[in-house]
Amino acid sequence: MKLLSLIVKNVGRNLLRSALTALGTMVLVLVVTLVWSVLHLIDLVTEEKSHDVKAFISERWSVPSRLPYSYASSLCEGAARADHPEDIHPTDAMAWQFYGGTLDPKNPSMKSMVFCIACDPRKVPTMMSGLEGLSATEDAELHRSVERLLAKRDGIILGRNHLLALSQKSKDGKQSMLEDPLGRKFSLSGFSNFKGLDFDFEICGVFPPGRYDTLAVINRDYYNAALDAYPPSHAGVPHPMADRSLSLVVIKVDDMQAYNRVAEQITTSLRFQNPQVKCETESSGVGSFLDAYRDLLWIMRVPLTLACLGTLALVLANAISISVRERRTEMAVLKVLGFRPGQIMFLVIGESVLLGLLAGFTGAGLTYMTINWGFHGLSFPMGFFPVFMIPINALWWGVAVGTGAALAGSLVPALSASRVKPAEVFSKVA
Amino acid sequence: MTHTDTPIVRVEHVHKFFRRGSERLDVLQDLTLDVPEGEFLGLMGPSGSGKTTLLNLIAGIDSPSEGDVWVQDERISAMGEGQLAHWRTRHVGFVFQFYHLLPVLSAYENVELPLLLLGLSAARRREQVLNALDLVGLSDRIRHRPGQLSGGQQQRVGIARALVTDPVLIVADEPTGDLDARSAEEILDLLGAVSKSLKKTILMVTHDPRAARRADRILHLEKGQLVEQATVV
Numbered sequence: 224m225k226l227l228s229l230i231v232k233n234v235g236r237n238l239l240r241s242a243l244t245a246l247g248t249m250v251l252v253l254v255v256t257l258v259w260s261v262l263h264l265i266d267l268v269t270e271e272k273s274h275d276v277k278a279f280i281s282e283r284w285s286v287p288s289r290l291p292y293s294y295a296s297s298l299c300e301g302a303a304r305a306d307h308p309e310d311i312h313p314t315d316a317m318a319w320q321f322y323g324g325t326l327d328p329k330n331p332s333m334k335s336m337v338f339c340i341a342c343d344p345r346k347v348p349t350m351m352s353g354l355e356g357l358s359a360t361e362d363a364e365l366h367r368s369v370e371r372l373l374a375k376r377d378g379i380i381l382g383r384n385h386l387l388a389l390s391q392k393s394k395d396g397k398q399s400m401l402e403d404p405l406g407r408k409f410s411l412s413g414f415s416n417f418k419g420l421d422f423d424f425e426i427c428g429v430f431p432p433g434r435y436d437t438l439a440v441i442n443r444d445y446y447n448a449a450l451d452a453y454p455p456s457h458a459g460v461p462h463p464m465a466d467r468s469l470s471l472v473v474i475k476v477d478d479m480q481a482y483n484r485v486a487e488q489i490t491t492s493l494r495f496q497n498p499q500v501k502c503e504t505e506s507s508g509v510g511s512f513l514d515a516y517r518d519l520l521w522i523m524r525v526p527l528t529l530a531c532l533g534t535l536a537l538v539l540a541n542a543i544s545i546s547v548r549e550r551r552t553e554m555a556v557l558k559v560l561g562f563r564p565g566q567i568m569f570l571v572i573g574e575s576v577l578l579g580l581l582a583g584f585t586g587a588g589l590t591y592m593t594i595n596w597g598f599h600g601l602s603f604p605m606g607f608f609p610v611f612m613i614p615i616n617a618l619w620w621g622v623a624v625g626t627g628a629a630l631a632g633s634l635v636p637a638l639s640a641s642r643v644k645p646a647e648v649f650s651k652v653a
Numbered sequence: 654m655t656h657t658d659t660p661i662v663r664v665e666h667v668h669k670f671f672r673r674g675s676e677r678l679d680v681l682q683d684l685t686l687d688v689p690e691g692e693f694l695g696l697m698g699p700s701g702s703g704k705t706t707l708l709n710l711i712a713g714i715d716s717p718s719e720g721d722v723w724v725q726d727e728r729i730s731a732m733g734e735g736q737l738a739h740w741r742t743r744h745v746g747f748v749f750q751f752y753h754l755l756p757v758l759s760a761y762e763n764v765e766l767p768l769l770l771l772g773l774s775a776a777r778r779r780e781q782v783l784n785a786l787d788l789v790g791l792s793d794r795i796r797h798r799p800g801q802l803s804g805g806q807q808q809r810v811g812i813a814r815a816l817v818t819d820p821v822l823i824v825a826d827e828p829t830g831d832l833d834a835r836s837a838e839e840i841l842d843l844l845g846a847v848s849k850s851l852k853k854t855i856l857m858v859t860h861d862p863r864a865a866r867r868a869d870r871i872l873h874l875e876k877g878q879l880v881e882q883a884t885v886v
Contacts, residue, residue: 225762225769232757556753559714560767560814561742563735646715649749649826650705 226566230573237546241578244542248579248628249586251535252621256590258523258531259620260613261603265520268352269510275314276482277352277505280472280489282498289467292320292447294495298472301485302492311484313474317346321470322446324411324422326388331414337385339411339439341446341468344372347380350473352505353434361431368428371405376445378427382436383599386429404429416464419457420449432599433612473505532628539632543575547636554640555648564641571640575633576626583625587617661821661854662688662711667720667730669706669877680706681717681877690821693848693855695868702874704858705826711856712745712824713737725821742770746815746853748825748844752807754799754814760786761795764813771818785813789843805836812843816851823847825857829864841867 234241280298281288299316320341325331347369348354348362357365372378381389386404404426413420424441446468453462476482486502489495503511513520547554554567562570591613594601600610669681680703688694688711696704709715710722713729714737722730729740754763764785768778786792789809799807808828815823825844829837845867848855857868865871873880 225765229755229758236757552753553755556749556755558738559712559741559747561738561770563738646706646709649709
């Protein structure tokens with residue numbers, strides 16, 4: 224206990240150096256935390272689950288996937304045949320119809336675009352990935368938003384980025400739109416393949432910050448009614464998307480065995496041959512999509528992480544080496560008093576580890592608070608992930624990274640301190 | 654004189670040499686010495702004569718190249734580093750020229766430092782530390798850090814640290830070398846009192862003839878050999 228107190232006092236001996244070392248450690252912990260947060264989420268979604276397996280069903284040979292909406296109900300049932308009781312039914316399912324509109328049809332830009340998923344709103348809380356780990360308050364608010372959307376055919380649940388775009392467009396001023404968006408109305412004009420499909424919406428809710436910052440959810444009935452209403456006003460010609468408005472079906476099954484059965488039911492069904500469909504697990508689907516980022520992810524995972532950890536260890540090693548060099552006489556005195564080499568090493572390593580641990584925890588904590596609370600996520604658009612939240616585990620990463628690097632960085636200086644020869648030191652002092 | 658004739662320190666035919674590249678420097682040559690228990694011994698000699706090296710060998714912080722060093726009945730010249738560290742804590746107290754107190758610790762904590770290695774209870778440590786500080790007249794300075802103490806007071810803390818484990822041997826390397834005349838006198842008075850009242854064996858290296866005169870016996874070293882012994886009356 225007394226030795227720990229000595230370690231604490233030694234850390235405070237040169238406050239400027241300790242503060243600078245801690246600051247360097249915190250910056251590097253921040254970088255590692257950001258990188259690992261991105262990798263952590265990707266690892267989570269690409270990890271094959273053994274229970275409650277989600278699967279995506281999409282068009283086999285075309286990207287983006289465009290399937291007839293008539294596929295939806297049967298695919299949601301896993302293509303289970305009525306006269307085959309042995310066929311497996313998914314435990315839950317959701318059909319997605321994508322719609323893209325712009326807030327500013329005269330001058331469309333990425334900022335003014337709103338990508339919507341037209342679906343059955345009741346499926347939002349259970350079938351949309353990334354909404355599982357919400358806080359109780361966020362979860363309750365999401366359910367209220369879904370209830371409002373069910374009750375309001377022209378309702379919409381927006382992502383936070385849309386709200387920002389609307390605030391800039393709104394004459395009411397940014398603050399009021401951001402603080403009180405419910406009930407406000409706006410229009411979207413279809414762009415690209417969705418041209419001619421224009422909608423008026425009323426805001427029913429806003430997604431919690433994170434995965435759905437750039438996506439919105441609307442009632443499928445409202446969307447399909449617009450497709451149905453299109454021909455009478457266009458000389459009887461249906462909208463180009465009319466027969467290919469289904470983008471994706473997401474199903475959930477109990478386990479991998481059930482998934483394999485359902486996948487076989489779907490891919491062998493004659494109903495889904497023109498166009499053909501493919502079925503893949505969510506992790507496999509996301510993984511395939513992220514293949515384009517494979518090199519970038521590898522660079523983040525290996526060289527960047529190693530470079531950060533190496534630099535961190537060097538920063539700490541440098542600070543501890545200077546400290547040990549300055550205190551060689553003190554180490555010699557401790558040895559003369561009877562401290563054994565192992566105890567001297569303990570003191571030096573303890574000093575470094577304490578500094579690394581505190582700086583690592585503080586760095587990770589500040590990163591967590593700044594990114595999650597201050598910026599509502601790390602904006603790093605990659606595939607389906609517009610932003611990445613820092614997981615609470617990052618606090619432990621910070622401690623582990625800071626402590627591990629401190630341990631590695633202090634080994635050589637500690638060894639050097641433990642080998643101090645009092646007779647040589649005092650002959651130089653004299 | 655308060656010492657007995659039983660030697661507590663025996664140095665037998667000790668050689669100590671260092672190597673600087675290919676050159677061999679003989680610092681001590683065939684040196685033999687007995688120090689009786691309770692003696693206050695002064696070691697004098699010019700710079701480089703081997704005084705501090707001899708002190709280091711007797712205190713177990715260096716090992717002889719040849720020969721043996723015995724303290725009480727233990728042959729410390731044959732001990733390994735770990736054994737010596739253990740032995741030093743219990744048997745030797747050090748007083749340094751430049752005090753070498755840890756600046757981040759208070760006077761109390763500096764004196765307590767060697768006791769941390771002995772596995773004593775906190776109450777026992779406290780008792781011993783307060784006794785040692787009382788002995789050197791610094792009971793009212795226990796919370797002061799070295800930077801808040803004068804040179805003489807720091808050296809008193811150094812002496813308290815040397816005494817706190819109740820060692821059989823006190824070694825002091827130029828204990829007054831960094832002090833003004835008045836503080837030096839006070840430290841020498843204190844060492845004299847320790848020698849007489851606590852019957853500690855003290856080995857003191859000094860360049861100062863006035864300091865050496867406080868010793869029971871003075872040894873002169875020159876080029877690694879004892880050249881003169883004088884007994885102070």
